[in-house]
Amino acid sequence: MAVDEGVAPATGSGDAGTVHRLKPNAVGLLGVVFMAVATAAPITAMTGNVPFIVSSGNGVGAPASYLVAMVVLAIFSVGFTAMARHITSTGAFYGFISYGLGRTVGLASGLLATFAYVIFEPALIGIFSSFATSTLKDQTGLHIPWWVFAVLMLGVNALGTWFGISVAEKLLVVLLATEVTVLAAMAVSVLFHGGGPDGFSLDPVNPVNAFKGTSAGLGLFFAFWSWVGFESTAMYGEESRDPKRIIPKATMVSVLGVGVFYVFVSWMAISGVGERNAVRVATDNPLALFFDPTEQYVGHWAVVVMQWLMITGSLACGMAFHNCAARYVYALSREGVLPSLQRTTGRTHPRHGSPHIAGLAQTAVSAVLIGAFWLAGKDPYSGTYVLLAILGTMAILIVQAVCSFAVLAYFRSHHPESRHWFRTLTAPLVGGVAMLAVVVLLVSNMGAAAGPESGALLLRATPWLVACVALGGIGYAQYLKHRTPERYALLGRTVLEETKER
Numbered sequence: 168m169a170v171d172e173g174v175a176p177a178t179g180s181g182d183a184g185t186v187h188r189l190k191p192n193a194v195g196l197l198g199v200v201f202m203a204v205a206t207a208a209p210i211t212a213m214t215g216n217v218p219f220i221v222s223s224g225n226g227v228g229a230p231a232s233y234l235v236a237m238v239v240l241a242i243f244s245v246g247f248t249a250m251a252r253h254i255t256s257t258g259a260f261y262g263f264i265s266y267g268l269g270r271t272v273g274l275a276s277g278l279l280a281t282f283a284y285v286i287f288e289p290a291l292i293g294i295f296s297s298f299a300t301s302t303l304k305d306q307t308g309l310h311i312p313w314w315v316f317a318v319l320m321l322g323v324n325a326l327g328t329w330f331g332i333s334v335a336e337k338l339l340v341v342l343l344a345t346e347v348t349v350l351a352a353m354a355v356s357v358l359f360h361g362g363g364p365d366g367f368s369l370d371p372v373n374p375v376n377a378f379k380g381t382s383a384g385l386g387l388f389f390a391f392w393s394w395v396g397f398e399s400t401a402m403y404g405e406e407s408r409d410p411k412r413i414i415p416k417a418t419m420v421s422v423l424g425v426g427v428f429y430v431f432v433s434w435m436a437i438s439g440v441g442e443r444n445a446v447r448v449a450t451d452n453p454l455a456l457f458f459d460p461t462e463q464y465v466g467h468w469a470v471v472v473m474q475w476l477m478i479t480g481s482l483a484c485g486m487a488f489h490n491c492a493a494r495y496v497y498a499l500s501r502e503g504v505l506p507s508l509q510r511t512t513g514r515t516h517p518r519h520g521s522p523h524i525a526g527l528a529q530t531a532v533s534a535v536l537i538g539a540f541w542l543a544g545k546d547p548y549s550g551t552y553v554l555l556a557i558l559g560t561m562a563i564l565i566v567q568a569v570c571s572f573a574v575l576a577y578f579r580s581h582h583p584e585s586r587h588w589f590r591t592l593t594a595p596l597v598g599g600v601a602m603l604a605v606v607v608l609l610v611s612n613m614g615a616a617a618g619p620e621s622g623a624l625l626l627r628a629t630p631w632l633v634a635c636v637a638l639g640g641i642g643y644a645q646y647l648k649h650r651t652p653e654r655y656a657l658l659g660r661t662v663l664e665e666t667k668e669r
Contacts, residue, residue, distance in 0.1 A: 197340075199400050199417040200424075205339045206396025206491065207425050208484030209432075210346040210476050211294065216389045217433045218453030223615065224386025227442050228376030230434040232390040235377045237426030239601045240394055243567065244422050246574035246595030247398065248415035253582065259398065260566050261498060265659020266581065267573025271648070273659040275640030276566050277499055282636045283562035284492035285529060286555045287396070289536040291485030292320050293551030298478045300547075306471065313547045317537050320482060324489040325530040342483040346476040347428070349469055353457065354435035356464035363460065364441035371434045371442070385615050388608040392560055393429060396484075397421045398567065399491045436460060492529045497522035502657045504647075549619050557609070557616055558629045564606045565633065571599030 220229040250263050260280045265273025296313035303309050327338065357363065370376060380386060400417040437445045439460025449456045461469045497515070500508035512525040540551040574595035578586045585591065610630065614621040647655040 196413045196417055196420075199413055200420050201339050201343055202487055202490065203397050203400045203417060203421040204425055205343055205483045205487035206399050207394055207421070208291075208480050209343070209425065209428060210350060210473070210480035211484060212393035212429065213350060213432055213436070214454060214457050214473075214477055215294070216393050217436060218449040218456045220386040220389045221437065221445055221449035221456065222453065223381055224389060225377055225380030225383045226386075227371050227437050227445050228373070228379055228383075229386060229390075229437065230371040230430045231374050231377035232383075232386045233393070233426065233429040233433060234372060235374055235387065236390040236394065237422065237430070239598065239605075240391075240397065240422045240426070241419070242594050243571060243598030243602065244398075244418050245590050246571055246598055248418050249585075249587075249590045250574050250577060251400075251414045251418070252411050253577075253585075259495075260570050261495065262659050263570055263577075264566075264573040267575075267577035268569070270655060270658035271641055271644040272569065272573075274504070274644040275637045276569050277495070277659065278640040279562045279633065279636050280566045281492065281495040281499060282633075283559040283566070284488055284495055285532055286536065287488040287559045288324065288485055288492055288529065289533040289540075290552050290555035290559060291481055291488060292317050292533060292537055293540070293547040293555070295320050295478060295481035295485055297546070297548035297552070298474075298481055302474045302478060306474070314537070314541055317541075317547070320485055321530055321534055321537070323482065324486050324533075325526055327486050327489070339483050339487065342479045345472075346480040346483075349461075349473050349476055350428075350432050350457075352465050352469060353439070353461040353473075354432045357435040357439040357460055360464055362438040365438070365443055367438055368442055371437050372430060382612065382615060384608045385612040388605060388612055388616065390429075391564075391605050391608075392556070394422070394425065395556075395560055395563060396488065396491065397425065399487070439464065489526065489529055489533075493522045493526040496525040496528060500525065502659075503654055504643075504658070506654075545620075550623075553617055554620055554623055554625045557613060557626065558632065561606065561609055561629055562633050562636070564602055564609065565637075568599045568602035568606065571595040571602060575599075 217229055220232060221227065225232050247263075250267070254262055254266060261273055261277030264276040296316040299316040300311060300313045303311060361367065377383065377387060377390075398418070400414050400421060436457050440448045440456060445456065448459065457473065458470050461473060496512050500512040501514075503509040512522070512528050514524055515522055536555070537551070540547075543550075545551055545554075572595070574591060578591040609616070613626060613629065617623065617626050620626060644655065644658065647658070
């Protein structure tokens with residue numbers, strides 16, 4: 168096995184010789200956790216989503232909506248991690264679903280997941296550029312066009328993927344540590360001061376209150392949205408040390424760790440401004456829900472730091488999604504779904520073992536999308552970020568639901584000896600149904616979630632675009648099955664010798 172050259176024998180049905188592989192043993196448990204948590208972008212999820220949930224969703228029950236979402240996602244992760252102990256695939260959902268529900272559904276799901284991650288990066292470039300422009304203007308008086316920051320982030324993301332996962336990991340560790348620290352400082356300070364004007368109350372974390380408010384469905388959707396990307400742990404299996412042990416642990420740590428943090432921070436933010444004032448504050452000045460208690464209980468310096476960390480947090484999130492997208496493109500390409508891709512985006516860097524060409528392709532796609540939104544005169548936040556995030560979230564939620572049902576089928580057909588009433592039956596069934604329910608919440612609340620872009624053509628086309636990608640995958644898989652069965656046989660089956668399905 169020529170590991171140094173980034174190449175290893177392919178295994179699985181329809182063995183086609185060799186495939187280029189990612190660098191093995193490049194990242195450990197904490198590295199995988201950091202990559203997954205970065206996609207959740209804690210500071211962006213808190214300062215961006217919580218005020219909206221409070222003002223337009225379930226009011227002071229926002230922390231309870233995070234609690235409900237954490238429980239649902241933890242149940243989903245039980246089945247997801249059970250499958251991760253048997254299969255290690257850079258394609259994650261693509262590989263899992265291909266083994267569970269067959270190659271046709273697998274390819275459709277793989278294309279949907281790729282589609283989601285590909286558009287998440289330009290979405291995060293939009294919010295990064297918005298934060299950077301407004302913060303620089305507020306604190307220095309300089310006005311720099313948002314597209315300048317967009318170009319900067321495109322370059323940073325491309326370089327990060329080129330030099331491999333270990334480089335991205337080191338940068339993300341620093342960025343995540345700082346944003347988590349400043350949010351925790353605010354929350355702990357409120358806690359030690361005994362709460363805000365109204366003291367402490369358990370109402371914000373009462374699960375019943377997750378289903379109350381102006382629009383409980385909208386609040387719950389935004390809570391689930393705050394976790395998008397946590398499942399990316401599985402796609403780093405090929406590059407991690409002892410993936411059968413690390414990936415399940417990293418997934419549960421990401422879900423539960425992020426969940427407890429979200430519940431605590433959002434609860435303390437609401438307590439800090441006072442429960443009776445929370446909805447008014449979140450409506451009149453959304454960021455004040457976090458800036459006011461931070462200023463009062465920590466100091467003005469922390470507010471200034473928080474503003475800058477909103478920029479670096481969105482940068483970290485965009486970088487993580489760039490890595491996810493590049494790995495999905497690489498996973499599909501190396502199997503020769505299209506022969507030309509196997510020789511281009513299906514290759515890895517001879518020294519760094521990174522999907523460098525797939526990363527450059529992702530950068531090009533992101534640049535085109537950002538350019539299109541710029542030409543259309545869309546605001547980088549309310550236009551680019553919101554519209555693309557809703558589109559990508561719908562796609563990835565559908566894939567998560569399908570993956571849950573794939574777990575049911577996989578253990579029934581491949582490992583009946585490992586079947587368990589909860590891990591491989593009840594948990595994936597409940598998780599799959601819950602994910603479909605979240606999709607329904609999204610569809611029924613898309614207009615409200617899009618805010619000023621509620622009438623946008625892209626928003627109206629979102630369900631149709633998702634359906635077209637899925638149907639296109641099904642149709643192409645059937646074409647391969649009848650015209651080139653040897654290529655069809657490889658779909659979702661390229662796992663490497665030391666991490667093969669077992």
